[in-house]
Amino acid sequence: MPHKILQVDVAIVGAGPAGLAAATALRHRGVDQVVVLDREAQGGGIPRHCGHPPFGMLEFHRILTGPQYAQRLVTQAINAGVILLTRHSVTRLLPGGELEVATPDGLVKILARRVLIATGVRETPRSARLVTGARPQGITTTGALQSMVYLQGLVPFKRPVVIGTELVAFSALMTAASAGIKPVAMLESGARITARYPCQLLPLFKGIPLLLNTELTEILGINTVQGVSVKDTKSGQSRVIDCDGVIFTGQFTAEATLARMSHLELDPASGGLQIDQFGRCSDPVYFAAGNILRPVETAGWSYREGTSVAAWIADDLARVADATNDSQVILNCEDPIKLVVPQRIIAGQAGGFKYLQLRVSRPVTGELLITAENNQLWSKKMSLLPERRILIPIAALNYPKGTQTLRVYFKEQ
Numbered sequence: 001m002p003h004k005i006l007q008v009d010v011a012i013v014g015a016g017p018a019g020l021a022a023a024t025a026l027r028h029r030g031v032d033q034v035v036v037l038d039r040e041a042q043g044g045g046i047p048r049h050c051g052h053p054p055f056g057m058l059e060f061h062r063i064l065t066g067p068q069y070a071q072r073l074v075t076q077a078i079n080a081g082v083i084l085l086t087r088h089s090v091t092r093l094l095p096g097g098e099l100e101v102a103t104p105d106g107l108v109k110i111l112a113r114r115v116l117i118a119t120g121v122r123e124t125p126r127s128a129r130l131v132t133g134a135r136p137q138g139i140t141t142t143g144a145l146q147s148m149v150y151l152q153g154l155v156p157f158k159r160p161v162v163i164g165t166e167l168v169a170f171s172a173l174m175t176a177a178s179a180g181i182k183p184v185a186m187l188e189s190g191a192r193i194t195a196r197y198p199c200q201l202l203p204l205f206k207g208i209p210l211l212l213n214t215e216l217t218e219i220l221g222i223n224t225v226q227g228v229s230v231k232d233t234k235s236g237q238s239r240v241i242d243c244d245g246v247i248f249t250g251q252f253t254a255e256a257t258l259a260r261m262s263h264l265e266l267d268p269a270s271g272g273l274q275i276d277q278f279g280r281c282s283d284p285v286y287f288a289a290g291n292i293l294r295p296v297e298t299a300g301w302s303y304r305e306g307t308s309v310a311a312w313i314a315d316d317l318a319r320v321a322d323a324t325n326d327s328q329v330i331l332n333c334e335d336p337i338k339l340v341v342p343q344r345i346i347a348g349q350a351g352g353f354k355y356l357q358l359r360v361s362r363p364v365t366g367e368l369l370i371t372a373e374n375n376q377l378w379s380k381k382m383s384l385l386p387e388r389r390i391l392i393p394i395a396a397l398n399y400p401k402g403t404q405t406l407r408v409y410f411k412e413q
């Protein structure tokens, strides 16, 4: 049973860019007790182990490395009077703003008037990708590699293969280079890389073969990685690539373990928390911001999202807006639309997020539409790619009074 009780105005779970930016903004709005809880020994979130630039251009008007950016976020929050509690793992979210927290001194209960969930994303590890083979040493994600290389000075392998071509895969190449690691190949199961041009030039300059239409089928080796079996998805032919490690990159999923065990509603499409246009969850005491909302955005985007949601929390505490009793419009997305955030709009309320954020699950060309009943509210002809940011202005959705659902769909050409 928790033996210590702490009462605060706002408790924030996660000291990444979203959580720390929100905490700073809340203090600047005059909110008294703002506490940020993080399970790690240091605040800053993912950027702490991204040892490369560019971070912070819009927020701090500087080009910073990830660790420099993380340090700035922490310093800015502390200077604003935020209480940052590291090595504090939030283990339960209970109705009405009650949190159970595991700390080095035992269990603590926190009672907060409002709670912001900002627990971020993680890459899909090998275990969740159903790849055949034993469990040899030398299999990581980009995040784990960055942590080993930049934070612990470890070099887990010398000649790994890199799986995936999202932007983070190219961070993996840079991390590898900084530790003298030379990947033997970069594998992409699709016909083109997921990240934008000119990312494909990086493996080219570094002399790393970029193998498109190539799927990993098995990891070879018992104690250490000896190689990987790969299949050409066009010809069906298999071959072995000799290597001593595997870096699984991307395929981000919301870090929603805590939320999943709670009473809060999740969005099956994004894997994160379901919110309205103010970032408010199904329990109105709870809000969410940052990459927990959707895989995946940049640190800067998460920072700005945290700042915006903080303003709406401050309004809510000051009772400037009471959105809870108004009618809600639910957004339903259909394949190939993978997700839409926010998933709910409180009708007749000014302010909040300016845009709906969308992602598609595969490359498509045609028309993106939003309708209410059979009324077309918005449409645009577009070519869309997975993992790319798609924004639709919420103000453009002029739905009639009494609308309960909006349909978000795509007509392929």
Ligand SMILES: Cc1cc2nc3c(=O)[nH]c(=O)nc-3n(C[C@H](O)[C@H](O)[C@H](O)COP(=O)(O)OP(=O)(O)OC[C@H]3O[C@@H](n4cnc5c(N)ncnc54)[C@H](O)[C@@H]3O)c2cc1C
Pocket (backbone or CB within 6 Å): 013, 014, 015, 016, 017, 018, 019, 037, 038, 039, 040, 044, 045, 046, 047, 050, 088, 089, 090, 091, 118, 119, 120, 121, 122, 123, 142, 143, 144, 168, 171, 255, 258, 289, 290, 291, 292, 296, 297, 298, 299, 300, 302
């Ligand atoms: C491997 C990797 C590399 C990336 N590289 C880049 C990059 O180069 N540039 C870029 O712009 N973006 C990058 N990103 C995207 C990254 O998610 C964002 O940059 C940004 O960090 C998101 O901010 P956030 O505040 O939402 O979450 P995070 O930065 O992930 O912070 C979440 C925090 O919540 C804490 N937490 C989670 N659960 C609990 C709990 N139960 N109790 C207490 N604390 C908890 C975590 O310890 C963490 O500190 C990368 C992401 C990953 C996974």
